[in-house]
Amino acid sequence: MILYPAYFLLKKNIFMNNDDLNDLPEWDDDEFGDENEEGEGWKPNETKAACKAMYLQWSTVMTVLKAAFDSLNEPEEEDMLSREMTNDQVAMIMGDAYEVAVKIKSSEAGLYTIRMENAAIIRKNAQFIKISTNGFMSEGLMEPQHRQVIRDEIDHFRELFKVWVGTFKKDEFEDEWGLFV
16 A cells, blocks of 8 residues: 555655645744844854754654545444544644644744753654554554654654754753753
8 A cells, every 4th residue: 555655756856845735834944033143144053954954854744644644444434432532543643743843943932941842842742643653553543554654754853853952052041940951
């Protein structure tokens, strides 16, 4: 069974913009520009570049998630409770996936504490999504190759995440909760 024909073309950069398949807004390099840094725009910003790469990879994760969920095997017709639970689980996972995208973009506000808080949420959600596919497979609702594609894309995302977190610089603002000191 083919996961999603457009996905494989996307991976080869032949077909189309990934944003057309996952409802996420396009990345805007100027969205979080700082007027106070006038004349500094020419300098490379490694955190912003890593954040953009991570956001673009998460767009791919969203595409494969949607494709896998669109091709789930239906629970037995007489098992209405199982069908309802499956729909709820898919909605919860997709909600967490959208939250990852929001947290990636909002991290570019620039404060260390906000970046760290968002990074913790991103990590938790990405790991939850990766693990949640096990339940669909054990119930016979998801094909093993679909689960593997999702896992591979999240693993690639994790490597970009580690690069991104490695660019964080502690600022002078204190975390009032004492978590990110």
